[in-house]
Amino acid sequence: MLKQCLSSATRLASRHISREQILNKLEHVLGSRNVISDPVDTAPFNVDWKGMHRTRSAGEENRNEQSIVVTPRGTEETVALMRLCHQYRIPVCSQGGNTGLVGGSVPMTSNELIVSFSKMNQIVWVDEESSVVSVQSGCILQHLDNTINSVGLCVPLDLAAKGLCQIGGNVATNAGGVRLFKYGSLRENVLGMEVVTADGSLLDLGKSVRKDNTGLSLKQLFIGSEGTLGLIMNVNILCPVKPTSRSVLLLELSSFANVVKALRLSRTSLGGHLSAFELIDKDALTVVVEHFGYKVPLDMKEQFYVLVEVSGNGDEIGATDRFMGDVLRGRLAVNGVAGSDESQCEHIWAIRENITQSLASTGANYKFDISLPLPKYYKLAEHIRSKWKDRVKHIVAYGHVADGNIHLNIVDHQMNPVNQREISSDIYKFAIQNNGSISAEHGIGREKVDYMSQIHSPPVLELMKSVKQTLDPLMLLNRGKVLNLL
Amino acid sequence: MLKQCLSSATRLASRHISREQILNKLEHVLGSRNVISDPVDTAPFNVDWKGMHRTRSAGEENRNEQSIVVTPRGTEETVALMRLCHQYRIPVCSQGGNTGLVGGSVPMTSNELIVSFSKMNQIVWVDEESSVVSVQSGCILQHLDNTINSVGLCVPLDLAAKGLCQIGGNVATNAGGVRLFKYGSLRENVLGMEVVTADGSLLDLGKSVRKDNTGLSLKQLFIGSEGTLGLIMNVNILCPVKPTSRSVLLLELSSFANVVKALRLSRTSLGGHLSAFELIDKDALTVVVEHFGYKVPLDMKEQFYVLVEVSGNGDEIGATDRFMGDVLRGRLAVNGVAGSDESQCEHIWAIRENITQSLASTGANYKFDISLPLPKYYKLAEHIRSKWKDRVKHIVAYGHVADGNIHLNIVDHQMNPVNQREISSDIYKFAIQNNGSISAEHGIGREKVDYMSQIHSPPVLELMKSVKQTLDPLMLLNRGKVLNLL
Numbered sequence: 001m002l003k004q005c006l007s008s009a010t011r012l013a014s015r016h017i018s019r020e021q022i023l024n025k026l027e028h029v030l031g032s033r034n035v036i037s038d039p040v041d042t043a044p045f046n047v048d049w050k051g052m053h054r055t056r057s058a059g060e061e062n063r064n065e066q067s068i069v070v071t072p073r074g075t076e077e078t079v080a081l082m083r084l085c086h087q088y089r090i091p092v093c094s095q096g097g098n099t100g101l102v103g104g105s106v107p108m109t110s111n112e113l114i115v116s117f118s119k120m121n122q123i124v125w126v127d128e129e130s131s132v133v134s135v136q137s138g139c140i141l142q143h144l145d146n147t148i149n150s151v152g153l154c155v156p157l158d159l160a161a162k163g164l165c166q167i168g169g170n171v172a173t174n175a176g177g178v179r180l181f182k183y184g185s186l187r188e189n190v191l192g193m194e195v196v197t198a199d200g201s202l203l204d205l206g207k208s209v210r211k212d213n214t215g216l217s218l219k220q221l222f223i224g225s226e227g228t229l230g231l232i233m234n235v236n237i238l239c240p241v242k243p244t245s246r247s248v249l250l251l252e253l254s255s256f257a258n259v260v261k262a263l264r265l266s267r268t269s270l271g272g273h274l275s276a277f278e279l280i281d282k283d284a285l286t287v288v289v290e291h292f293g294y295k296v297p298l299d300m301k302e303q304f305y306v307l308v309e310v311s312g313n314g315d316e317i318g319a320t321d322r323f324m325g326d327v328l329r330g331r332l333a334v335n336g337v338a339g340s341d342e343s344q345c346e347h348i349w350a351i352r353e354n355i356t357q358s359l360a361s362t363g364a365n366y367k368f369d370i371s372l373p374l375p376k377y378y379k380l381a382e383h384i385r386s387k388w389k390d391r392v393k394h395i396v397a398y399g400h401v402a403d404g405n406i407h408l409n410i411v412d413h414q415m416n417p418v419n420q421r422e423i424s425s426d427i428y429k430f431a432i433q434n435n436g437s438i439s440a441e442h443g444i445g446r447e448k449v450d451y452m453s454q455i456h457s458p459p460v461l462e463l464m465k466s467v468k469q470t471l472d473p474l475m476l477l478n479r480g481k482v483l484n485l486l
Numbered sequence: 487m488l489k490q491c492l493s494s495a496t497r498l499a500s501r502h503i504s505r506e507q508i509l510n511k512l513e514h515v516l517g518s519r520n521v522i523s524d525p526v527d528t529a530p531f532n533v534d535w536k537g538m539h540r541t542r543s544a545g546e547e548n549r550n551e552q553s554i555v556v557t558p559r560g561t562e563e564t565v566a567l568m569r570l571c572h573q574y575r576i577p578v579c580s581q582g583g584n585t586g587l588v589g590g591s592v593p594m595t596s597n598e599l600i601v602s603f604s605k606m607n608q609i610v611w612v613d614e615e616s617s618v619v620s621v622q623s624g625c626i627l628q629h630l631d632n633t634i635n636s637v638g639l640c641v642p643l644d645l646a647a648k649g650l651c652q653i654g655g656n657v658a659t660n661a662g663g664v665r666l667f668k669y670g671s672l673r674e675n676v677l678g679m680e681v682v683t684a685d686g687s688l689l690d691l692g693k694s695v696r697k698d699n700t701g702l703s704l705k706q707l708f709i710g711s712e713g714t715l716g717l718i719m720n721v722n723i724l725c726p727v728k729p730t731s732r733s734v735l736l737l738e739l740s741s742f743a744n745v746v747k748a749l750r751l752s753r754t755s756l757g758g759h760l761s762a763f764e765l766i767d768k769d770a771l772t773v774v775v776e777h778f779g780y781k782v783p784l785d786m787k788e789q790f791y792v793l794v795e796v797s798g799n800g801d802e803i804g805a806t807d808r809f810m811g812d813v814l815r816g817r818l819a820v821n822g823v824a825g826s827d828e829s830q831c832e833h834i835w836a837i838r839e840n841i842t843q844s845l846a847s848t849g850a851n852y853k854f855d856i857s858l859p860l861p862k863y864y865k866l867a868e869h870i871r872s873k874w875k876d877r878v879k880h881i882v883a884y885g886h887v888a889d890g891n892i893h894l895n896i897v898d899h900q901m902n903p904v905n906q907r908e909i910s911s912d913i914y915k916f917a918i919q920n921n922g923s924i925s926a927e928h929g930i931g932r933e934k935v936d937y938m939s940q941i942h943s944p945p946v947l948e949l950m951k952s953v954k955q956t957l958d959p960l961m962l963l964n965r966g967k968v969l970n971l972l
Binding site: 129173174180184188201217240267269271322436441443452455457467470483 | 615659691710730757861889930956
């Protein structure tokens with residue numbers, strides 16, 4: 001049944017309607033100001049943030065053709081838009097802030113329409129008592145956070161792209177980031193949403209309460225589906241009370257076993273105040289220090305550095321001091337520094353946050369986003385170093401160790417697709433063999449589609465395809481992403 | 487397509503195979519010790535915990551016929567069992583500890599086979615470093631908690647039925663309870679699972695890492711699906727570090743507005759140490775006090791009482807004292823007591839935990855499990871009181887106010903189905919109109935099936951049915967529960 005429907009979708013694709021006709025129909029539904037077709041204006045939508053993925057022209061005869069971009073202003077317009085796309089079999093690529101790291105938000109070919117959510121950027125309401133906000137999908141994460149900070153709340157999500165990424169894209173990709181450890185993932189904190197499906201139906205999954213056990217939790221299907229099942233409209237998010245103070249420590253440790261012990265001690269003694277526990281290995285730290293000329297008041301003789309953030313309401317300071325004392329007395333860390341004021345805290349965080357930029361300046365980067373059980377976490381870096389250290393420039397490891405998430409980055413002397421492919425294969429093989437994940441937080445997009453058959457068993461893949469088939473039988477949404485069905 | 491398949495399922499049901507033949511085939515697959523058919527032995531499996539729901543005989547000629555019970559000992563046997571059931575169209579009702587509150591674990595009719603997980607009760611492994619345990623679905627919650635307590639961890643779930651309920655049932659019903667506020671729901675903490683589907687396929691959704699964005703999160707479909715989509719086998723659960731100390735307060739407040747303000751203050755000043763914030767209204771407190779002869783060292787003049795639990799590692803004591811001082815100085819509470827040692831803490835908790843038992847002793851209980859945004863939370867109780875207070879014995883409200891979850895209980899002079907129906911209708915109408923949930927944590931089971939069309943829009947219900955159809959086209963699993971499709 002699946003195959004039959006796929007071939008009919010392929011057959012029906014775009015239904016022999018010209019680009020000009022499509023433009024006219026789109027302008028009729030959305031108004032001409034919300035339909036962008038000039039190549040100068042559509043260019044930024046047709047290439048991803050890393051500059052690696054571009055929209056390919058759909059036809060040989062027009063090599064520079066790009067996808068049309070539309071900017072609906074709300075749910076009603078999106079419903080009308082999707083009905084039109086469904087009627088004329090126009091494939092759709094939904095795009096939030098276009099900050100994804102796996103090429104998921106750029107069309108494969110120019111016959112896909114880009115639906116940008118940039119004009120759906122309103123905060124609909126804030127329920128301060130329940131700590132819930134309702135927000136349109138195009139709202140920028142930083143804007144939402146700033147707005148609710150003023151009433152003492154914060155978004156349970158924080159990531160490097162916060163100034164550009166949009167809530168809808170965050171939800172569609174189940175984005176992680178540095179606050180996940182403390183506040184949980186979007187799967188916990190997204191209370192409800194509206195979704196427009198491929199045929200223009202509106203699914204009201206719009207609860208704004210934390211607990212709701214009334215049948216299948218369909219919203220969970222859309223969280224992390226990367227736009228392949230529907231277009232996310234309004235989202236209701238549970239937002240924690242914003243801590244009013246924080247302390248940040250940087251510890252120097254001699255073994256990964258001690259990193260794990262220090263993590264356990266921090267969870268025991270800091271409990272709910274612990275808000276980040278980030279690993280930076282010596283190779284990563286060295287690159288940042290050399291690139292930015294940072295002064296790190298530590299000997300930098302050991303292999304492991306851990307940033308510990310403790311946040312609260314002033315009460316956490318005593319506990320943080322005691323933790324630091326315990327870590328040093330127990331010889332889990334050989335040394336440590338504490339940020340004594342906010343600017344020092346920021347300075348310590350800047351080391352962690354500038355790793356990516358520092359690495360980018362030193363050579364060609366192959367970046368990996370792996371989850372592993374902690375007993376295998378750093379063994380991945382050792383395994384890759386044992387094979388590759390003499391053939392590349394740097395192998396650095398850092399990441400959200402408290403979540404089992406390691407960002408392993410390899411810096412090559414220059415971009416070498418053969419090396420990249422071989423290294424990817426080595427890393428993914430290690431992750432799969434050790435019950436880890438080859439994409440902890442970045443998703444599959446188009447970059448990792450080919451690995452899906454290695455990481456999921458045939459019945460699991462079949463079920464994913466069946467769900468896709470149920471929601472999008474004409475395969476209109478985000479073609480070639482996550483599951484390559486065409 | 488759905489209708490067509492349903493009628494074929496009905497037509498094919500049980501495929502004209504006799505009970506004797508079924509028994510023989512089951513014994514062949516599972517061994518005779520794992521097939522229970524004697525009515526004395528099967529009786530407890532064929533009635534629910536409340537004694538309200540019983541298996542109906544499938545045939546007129548045999549009014550006392552009960553469902554056969556099987557106890558597979560692992561995944562392999564369950565696969566073989568489901569292949570057999572699929573081949574002969576034998577419908578299946580999966581049963582954990584049979585402690586559910588909506589009749590979900592008892593078959594509708596005796597031609598359904600009861601699959602009990604009681605012999606799949608092993609803790610498979612504990613990864614102390616990653617704080618993850620892998621456990622078979624029949625493991626009893628209390629047993630798991632006790633076992634991992636010894637290595638300093640705890641299960642992120644705690645509920646009254648913990649001595650009887652099983653992990654698989656907890657996951658299948660997305661059980662909530664008192665720790666949800668601090669640690670998040672099972673949707674956050676179940677990292678992976680194995681599922682056997684209606685046709686005997688094995689779905690390996692068995693990751694043991696916290697972050698994994700590799701395609702649709704199929705495990706989320708099974709969490710909270712109440713056994714209608716598949717049988718849950720091994721489950722990997724992220725477990726928090728067990729706090730080593732706690733403080734418990736009981737506050738007396740004069741208005742619900744002050745309850746909300748005190749909640750906000752507790753979240754601000756206690757942050758991650760806050761582990762419970764439970765409301766008990768005066769009507770609920772009075773029933774407990776009268777029933778047990780408890781002494782509550784408060785005036786009991788006000789309408790609202792709040793139990794606040796703060797847990798940590800000793801560090802929370804100072805913060806708790808400060809919170810109590812702030813609450814009283816700010817006149818949010820008119821009075822308050824603090825448990826100064828563990829036995830006093832337990833005494834305060836006993837008030838909260840014994841409400842159900844006290845209510846049961848005073849009359850016929852109509853119990854409700856509602857979620858509401860906080861601005862509407864207590865208005866529900868006021869609304870129902872305004873209409874019903876002269877016609878019933880007690881109307882009491884208590885619950886996990888920090889999660890927006892209110893347990894509204896009406897005690898009638900005697901069981902009166904007309905009252906019960908009308909009160910249900912009033913309460914559910916209020917919840918639906920105010921964007922709440924008519925089942926916060928108990929699920930739909932068979933009790934609330936008829937309300938599904940009131941709480942979900944037609945496209946949402948259609949999608950739930952399509953997912954069910956995809957996974958269980960012959961409608962073999964937990965018939966008549968959640969979605970009544972036959």
